[in-house]
Amino acid sequence: MPEIRTKVLIIGGGPGGYVTAIRLGQLGIATMLVERAWLGGTCLNVGCIPSKALIHAAEAFEQAVHQAGTDRYGIRVERPSIDFGRTMEWKDGIVGRLKGGVAALLKKHGVKTLAGHATMLDGKTARVESDTGPQVIKAEHVVLATGSVPAPLTALPFGGRVISSSEALSLSDVPQRLVVVGAGYIGLELGTAFAKLGSKVTVVEAEDRILPAYDTELTRPVARRLGALGVEMLAATRARGLSPDGEALVVEFAGGTERRLPADKILVAIGRRPCTEGLGLDQLDLGMDGAFIRIDERCATSMRNVWAIGDLTGEPMLAHRAMAQGEMVAEIIAGQRRAFDKVAIPAICFTDPEVVTVGLSPEKARKAGHEIRVASFPFQANGRALTLGAEEGFVRVTARADNHLILGIDAVGQGIAELSAAFGLALEMGARLEDIAGTIHAHPTLGEAFHEASLRTLGEALHI
Amino acid sequence: MADQSFDVVVIGGGPGGYVCAIKAAQLGLKTACVEKDATLGGTCVNVGCIPSKALLQSSHLFEEAGHGLAQHGIKVAAPGLDLAAMLARKDKVVQQSTAGIDFLFKKNKVTRIQGTGRIVKAGEVEVTAADGAKSKVTAKHIVIATGSEVTPLPNVAIDEKKIVSSTGALALPQVPKSMVVVGAGVIGLELGSVWRRLGAEVTVIEFLDRILPGMDGEVAKQMQRTLTRQGMKFRLSAKVTGAKSGASGVALSVEPVNGGAAEEVKADIVLVAIGRRPYTNGLGLKEAGIAIDNRGRVVTDGHFATSVSGIWAIGDVIEGPMLAHKSEHEGVACAELIAGQKPVVNHDVIPGVVYTWPEVAAVGRTEEELKAAGIAYKAGKFPFSANGRARANADAEGFVKVLADARTDRLLGAHVVGPMAGELIHEFAMGMVFGASSEDIGRICHAHPTLAEAVKEASLMVTGRQVNL
Ligand SMILES: Cc1cc2nc3c(=O)[nH]c(=O)nc-3n(C[C@H](O)[C@H](O)[C@H](O)COP(=O)(O)OP(=O)(O)OC[C@H]3O[C@@H](n4cnc5c(N)ncnc54)[C@H](O)[C@@H]3O)c2cc1C
Numbered sequence A: 001m002p003e004i005r006t007k008v009l010i011i012g013g014g015p016g017g018y019v020t021a022i023r024l025g026q027l028g029i030a031t032m033l034v035e036r037a038w039l040g041g042t043c044l045n046v047g048c049i050p051s052k053a054l055i056h057a058a059e060a061f062e063q064a065v066h067q068a069g070t071d072r073y074g075i076r077v078e079r080p081s082i083d084f085g086r087t088m089e090w091k092d093g094i095v096g097r098l099k100g101g102v103a104a105l106l107k108k109h110g111v112k113t114l115a116g117h118a119t120m121l122d123g124k125t126a127r128v129e130s131d132t133g134p135q136v137i138k139a140e141h142v143v144l145a146t147g148s149v150p151a152p153l154t155a156l157p158f159g160g161r162v163i164s165s166s167e168a169l170s171l172s173d174v175p176q177r178l179v180v181v182g183a184g185y186i187g188l189e190l191g192t193a194f195a196k197l198g199s200k201v202t203v204v205e206a207e208d209r210i211l212p213a214y215d216t217e218l219t220r221p222v223a224r225r226l227g228a229l230g231v232e233m234l235a236a237t238r239a240r241g242l243s244p245d246g247e248a249l250v251v252e253f254a255g256g257t258e259r260r261l262p263a264d265k266i267l268v269a270i271g272r273r274p275c276t277e278g279l280g281l282d283q284l285d286l287g288m289d290g291a292f293i294r295i296d297e298r299c300a301t302s303m304r305n306v307w308a309i310g311d312l313t314g315e316p317m318l319a320h321r322a323m324a325q326g327e328m329v330a331e332i333i334a335g336q337r338r339a340f341d342k343v344a345i346p347a348i349c350f351t352d353p354e355v356v357t358v359g360l361s362p363e364k365a366r367k368a369g370h371e372i373r374v375a376s377f378p379f380q381a382n383g384r385a386l387t388l389g390a391e392e393g394f395v396r397v398t399a400r401a402d403n404h405l406i407l408g409i410d411a412v413g414q415g416i417a418e419l420s421a422a423f424g425l426a427l428e429m430g431a432r433l434e435d436i437a438g439t440i441h442a443h444p445t446l447g448e449a450f451h452e453a454s455l456r457t458l459g460e461a462l463h464i
Numbered sequence B: 001m002a003d004q005s006f007d008v009v010v011i012g013g014g015p016g017g018y019v020c021a022i023k024a025a026q027l028g029l030k031t032a033c034v035e036k037d038a039t040l041g042g043t044c045v046n047v048g049c050i051p052s053k054a055l056l057q058s059s060h061l062f063e064e065a066g067h068g069l070a071q072h073g074i075k076v077a078a079p080g081l082d083l084a085a086m087l088a089r090k091d092k093v094v095q096q097s098t099a100g101i102d103f104l105f106k107k108n109k110v111t112r113i114q115g116t117g118r119i120v121k122a123g124e125v126e127v128t129a130a131d132g133a134k135s136k137v138t139a140k141h142i143v144i145a146t147g148s149e150v151t152p153l154p155n156v157a158i159d160e161k162k163i164v165s166s167t168g169a170l171a172l173p174q175v176p177k178s179m180v181v182v183g184a185g186v187i188g189l190e191l192g193s194v195w196r197r198l199g200a201e202v203t204v205i206e207f208l209d210r211i212l213p214g215m216d217g218e219v220a221k222q223m224q225r226t227l228t229r230q231g232m233k234f235r236l237s238a239k240v241t242g243a244k245s246g247a248s249g250v251a252l253s254v255e256p257v258n259g260g261a262a263e264e265v266k267a268d269i270v271l272v273a274i275g276r277r278p279y280t281n282g283l284g285l286k287e288a289g290i291a292i293d294n295r296g297r298v299v300t301d302g303h304f305a306t307s308v309s310g311i312w313a314i315g316d317v318i319e320g321p322m323l324a325h326k327s328e329h330e331g332v333a334c335a336e337l338i339a340g341q342k343p344v345v346n347h348d349v350i351p352g353v354v355y356t357w358p359e360v361a362a363v364g365r366t367e368e369e370l371k372a373a374g375i376a377y378k379a380g381k382f383p384f385s386a387n388g389r390a391r392a393n394a395d396a397e398g399f400v401k402v403l404a405d406a407r408t409d410r411l412l413g414a415h416v417v418g419p420m421a422g423e424l425i426h427e428f429a430m431g432m433v434f435g436a437s438s439e440d441i442g443r444i445c446h447a448h449p450t451l452a453e454a455v456k457e458a459s460l461m462v463t464g465r466q467v468n469l
């Protein structure tokens, strides 16, 4: 069997893996990347990018429908129709171009890629089932970046009309009746998009509210909007399984009563689990953290020169965390002294309105023992929001009571995902409320709400 | 009338004046604000930022409905326009905003005095109400916040019907077939965009050989290309020397700046947008001995004190970029100074935004300025075409450009052309306030997929470490 030697072997070509590879290439280190399915991983193929494209198209459609009904802006349109096949082609076009971009970048930086499934034989050796037959690769460093896959629900296995987010992103028609199991961000993002495209959507959630990872103050505007879009929300409700005829989901309410929810598609979005199948972990002696691989702040596993990054290493399962870890691991392998100081990993729900959280929520800050001051500023009092017709929501700032160091910044509102970067910077720079107060924010922008929220937290609000 | 003596009287209720008044009142000072117009909010809220952005948003939606949806697989018949309803929505947004300031005045106990203020001397303002009645207001401190007005163009008299200023252009009763915008600055391009989107044929005539004077040259070039593709026409290095207004529209005489024959250019509507100048008419500056500079701006010591003790000035009426947020921050700082605090306004870091599509935003220095100052710098430039969110939003035009000191890597300037540029610029602004390096921005974990990742990538590019290009 041919044996290939390389300095670094990366398994998995998602955002974690491919970014590590590019950075290693830039640093002049011989690198080989093995990917079994698609470059760009979950994120580019069946995650962030296609979901945001679908969300955008759905939003544009809903806006046109809304305009046909109201004439708020003085624009008269006939009721629009959608050619969903064309929408999907457009989405596939974007994914295709970005994927081509990743391949080109890897090549440009001298990274060798190999298509095939990799199984570890020992800590530094992998066997890859490639198109041209099996190959063995030996490396000085191994970076595990195999990501995650949708978690199945035992009572409701994938197949037939029971689908995961991956299938939901490549349907050929808009389902008439869509049931979403799980009101986390993936379920709600997709549920909202399909509701806008015309599906009758029902969301089933075991916890007593949507987006259970966020506090209710933040999620209330999202819940309201879901209601306005006609999405039925069944909280504190469990999915029991398919009905005997296979055409409906049977759910059980807190009180024990059951209900049949007829559905054309049932999207199970209850979370994701690490992808370790066939990776040969049994051949290695890696410390684990539940089903995830345990790492330290340098992304080192319990074995020397075996590194792990991304979704495989647990929460938060976010593409930018995987990328940040990847950049760092590359530099560590190149001999630089680096560690991951996770001051600010923004999390965004691309729901409607969008939700952004960076740093600590008020509740977490209190739990961490901080004495805090917290205040929010509503977009209702923000000029830009008024001009955009996007008055729902607010920016909320949490700071230490004693020295005003900002601990967390959260926001909910239309189109506010982009505010996350300035929030992140503020935390990374160790900003105090006074620092934000002293920074001139352009008028009229949504960003002024961050400025005003900081002023208000100081007790010096001007515009409320 | 009630007690007419105050700690502070602010003349002008625009973003500079009303914010200064609110802040002064919050600091425990007995404060009044004199405003000649019927509503508070000044240029910005009544005939500036707010109504222009409302129309920009509406006209953008109109254009999207007409052209932007097909690529997503959305089919819709060509939209119709109800201009009256569009203008009514704009008026409603303005009215909501001015009502908001009324509320803030009440809440903070700022006394509002309606009428035109004239400074008699330090400590005394005479107010003339709309009916001509005069009253005297005394105050320990007077703040001049009288803002700016449209700069007139010689031989092109504004009638606000056919030859309009930005104010008239925010309320045209019908979409003109043709429109000439004189001046390719921010206001001209924004309002020109509004009417082009709604169906007018728009030609922009500019004296200089480039658009967006003062902004980064590369940005201006890109925007000229983009706006041209959208259907806007440009005549650069041309000056308008006269206008004849008749029943069929306006005939402008236009001369090449570099010499050559004058030519006639016709349009239904002409928008004069060659800039704004400080407004101090009837304010009594001369009599009160308050110094102004050769451009008519009230001279201050850099800390808002005029040449007469007890009289302060802020906003468009003094030196610096004519921007609402600059006025506001000066208003806050001026009130704090009056209250005995020691605030500073960082005039080196004032972001500016152009709300065209795509937007343009800038903070700090341009490449041209750095070259002229002989500062060695490095640039990083990342296109939105390589950004996932921009692609997913079908809105991938433009770039992020970062300029950093060649030796220290400290951020010196940033320029963004692209979707939501006006929001993205704040990360740079904040970074510059903190004295951040491009590496600082490049090392921060930016959420995926966001447009802001282009900010990170451009920053990484300064040192050649970009990942996605
Ligand atoms: C619908 C949806 C929407 C999302 N939206 C967002 C969002 O907006 N923002 C965000 O930050 N995150 C989002 N995520 C999460 C994001 O996609 C993941 O956090 C990210 O992809 C993790 O990157 P990774 O590199 O760790 O793993 P992955 O992207 O999962 O990549 C792992 C790669 O490894 C390959 N692989 C696995 N095992 C092997 C093997 N043995 N041999 C060879 N190759 C192997 C897989 O084929 C895969 O390509 C979303 C996810 C989903 C499902």
Ligand SMILES: Cc1cc2nc3c(=O)[nH]c(=O)nc-3n(C[C@H](O)[C@H](O)[C@H](O)COP(=O)(O)OP(=O)(O)OC[C@H]3O[C@@H](n4cnc5c(N)ncnc54)[C@H](O)[C@@H]3O)c2cc1C
Residues within 6 Å of the ligand: A442, A443, A444, B011, B012, B013, B014, B015, B016, B017, B034, B035, B036, B037, B041, B042, B043, B044, B045, B047, B048, B049, B050, B052, B115, B116, B117, B118, B145, B146, B147, B148, B166, B167, B187, B279, B281, B282, B283, B314, B315, B316, B317, B322, B323, B324, B325, B326, B327, B353
């Ligand atoms: C079309 C347009 C679009 C704009 N868009 C933006 C933008 O997007 N972002 C931005 O930052 N800036 C924008 N501007 C500029 C912005 O409006 C000004 O920078 C801002 O309004 C200046 O605030 P100010 O308080 O200094 O003066 P002003 O807003 O001009 O307020 C001065 C006030 O003083 C009153 N006044 C004057 N003299 C007297 C007197 N003697 N007695 C009593 N009252 C008096 C006036 O009536 C007026 O209300 C725009 C301007 C225009 C025209």
